[in-house]
Amino acid sequence: MANSPSGETLTERIVRVLETFDTDRTVQTASEIGRRARLPSSTAHRMVAELVECGLLERDEDQRVRLGMRLWELALRGSRALRLRQAALPFMERVQARVREHTQLAVVENGETLFVERLSHPKAGANITRVAGRLPLHASSSGLVLLAYGPEDLRERVLAGPLEAVSPETVTDPARLRRDLVRIRREGVVVAPGSVEGVSTGVAVPVRERPDHVMAALSVVLPRDAPTGTAIEELRAAAAGITAAYGAQRP
Known part of the structure; x- marks a missing residue:
């Protein structure tokens, strides 16, 4: 050009x-x-x-x-995001029916968390994310999953800062964030109260394309003091289902 x-x-x-x-x-x-x-x-x-x-x-x-x-x-022709959404939606709907809050699917795009799908209950609590909306990788439960399992060079770029505070409870200390990412990789789940909004807790798990590669994060946004055990179980089951369904789409 x-x-x-x-x-x-x-x-x-x-x-x-x-x-x-x-x-x-x-x-x-x-x-x-x-x-x-x-x-x-x-x-x-x-x-x-x-x-x-x-x-x-x-x-x-x-x-x-x-x-x-x-x-x-x-944008939808042959889009990886479309394939991912098609594989994910039935499992997201099951999570949504059981958790009855916000259920979200996110990927990394240009160093940020990009939300490619969201389902919400009419009476669900606060949630600022939208489909096609973005947040910094360190500032939401979905982003933390993607950052923890992403490439090392991506983690180092984010940890080098500056780390923007989306809410007063967003982790902006690089040393603490590094420790959190190690724990996320060990436990396979994020529970992040207040990281985006003080009244909410984000819970997220990785969605794998293959055992050594995480392609997305699946999350729910709960009221701040809501129990998280059921949500974690539902998210893990759904993530496994999405992996299988995504793989079955391949020609």
């Missing part, structure tokens, strides 16, 4: 445009996109028009812009 005067490729600028959308900002004007993507106004308007024309963005009746259905369609 041709470079801009700043040295950026067209692909890099397109990614910047798409990254201005998030779970809280789903609709914008072209001018807002340009400002957030740090692009000249004329460049932003031209790029938005081209992306709308090819279906990656869409305009509503007020000429505001949102992510296009074609982008969603392309």
